[in-house]
Amino acid sequence: MKTLILKEIDDLIYGSLGIIVFISFFVGGVVAIQTALNIDNPLIPKYLVGFATRQSVILEFAPTFTSIIMAGKVGSYITSSIGTMRVTEQIDALEVMGINALNYLVFPKIIALMLYPFIIAIAMYLGIFGGWVAAVFGNYSTSAEFVQGIQVDFKDFHVIYAFTKTIIFAFILATIPAFYGFYMKGGALEVGKASTTSFVWTSVVIIIVNYIITQMMLG
Amino acid sequence: MIVVEDLHKSFGNVEILKGISTVFDKGKTNLIIGQSGSGKTVFLKSLLGLHTPDQGKIIYDGKVYSELNDDEKRNLRQEMGMVFQGSALFDSMNVEENVMFPLKMFTDKEYDEMKERVDFVLKRVNLKNAHTKYPAELSGGMQKRVAIARAIVNNPKYLFCDEPNSGLDPKTAILIDNLIQEITKEYNITTVINTHDMNSVMEIGEKIIFLKDGHKEWEGTNNEIFKTNNEAVTNFVYSSDLFKKVRQMYIEERD
The missing domain is CATH 3.40.50.300 (P-loop containing nucleotide triphosphate hydrolases)
Structure with missing residues (x-):
């Protein structure tokens, strides 16, 4: 089981770092630029660019937007890999051997995705860093103003809120795609359909759960 | 039984x-x-x-x-050992890992002991020098041999x-x-x-x-x-021309 968990960490977490780094950096940059471009009033302080970037990235872009991307990447991978095992009778082979196939295939994925908050922490850091790069090198604000914005009115609870929903999203990312893969019927075409359906439902559930948690914790 | x-x-x-x-x-x-x-x-x-x-x-x-x-x-x-129609070998494992899988799951054997058993059954199904190959690299016949080796590796009844x-x-x-x-x-x-x-x-x-x-x-x-003389059985058995001829020869020989 230890080997399986390590393999899943490699596939699901380590294998996702590249896309997360890329997306977070540029999304953070775009948030900073958009904020800066929309500040017309000279009375609004320039540090607002840093403040808005921090809030947007920590509260929504890193945990929620990244999870939607991961529903496509990790979710499709989980559904198609388990679905392929189903159509090629590999799951039947496990069950005939007396192995609890659901536990054997899904449990390591759930455990591996408990490291998902580390990805989100990286996404938060890189998102804000991307905002700083865009703001400073695009001459939208100075480095000092941006850093001041990052620090102003910082609430620890916002980070707790972000990581609470990240853990719940991780569980959703592991279980819904696994469900669609494990209980699928048919052949190769149905594996593709199951991957699409699992992406849609994982995204829908993440968005609804995001709303509920936000209402409960911040509302 | x-x-x-x-x-x-x-x-x-x-x-x-x-x-x-x-x-x-x-x-x-x-x-x-x-x-x-x-x-x-x-x-x-x-x-x-x-x-x-x-x-x-x-x-x-x-x-x-x-x-x-x-x-x-x-x-x-x-x-129980099972050989599936499509072999059902685990794609992510090579031949040795596939055959060793039941031993890893259900025995407390050391790696050397398991390796010895895997080598023995792979030799028994006439499959040599395929230990590190993945299922996708094997022919249909070789896949079936690996599936048989995996099915018998844990001495099934x-x-x-x-x-x-x-x-x-x-x-x-x-x-x-x-x-x-x-x-x-x-x-x-x-x-x-x-x-x-x-x-x-x-x-x-x-x-x-x-x-x-x-x-x-x-x-x-x-x-x-x-x-x-069961009609359903004879219809099934003699559905091909080859077996129809065999049956004809048998009847002629008998008569």
């Missing part, structure tokens, strides 16, 4: 198995034959415990499957094979059939093979059960099947 008593299985309103009773003998290759849709696969999967029968009993050497608790069922399943030679050329198919029969005798296993291949029937059919529309139409040996 596996005893089946009055086995029924339905999916929705469609009754697939309609009261099958039979005995699969130990140390023999028992064949289940019949046309597509006759219920062979459902019957085999019911024997494996992958389908729960609606009615009837399956008794493995005195143990009634439906009366066992989950742990006992799991233990019993560890005594029962071996089940679903269409073991489908998709193979006739020569390889006969080699696989003979290999299964040799292993059955060597380890005194109760082997049940699901097939519609008449070559298999002729080569290794020590006991044959013919299914038609979900019930047992006929049972006998490979010698008896060519002499039976």
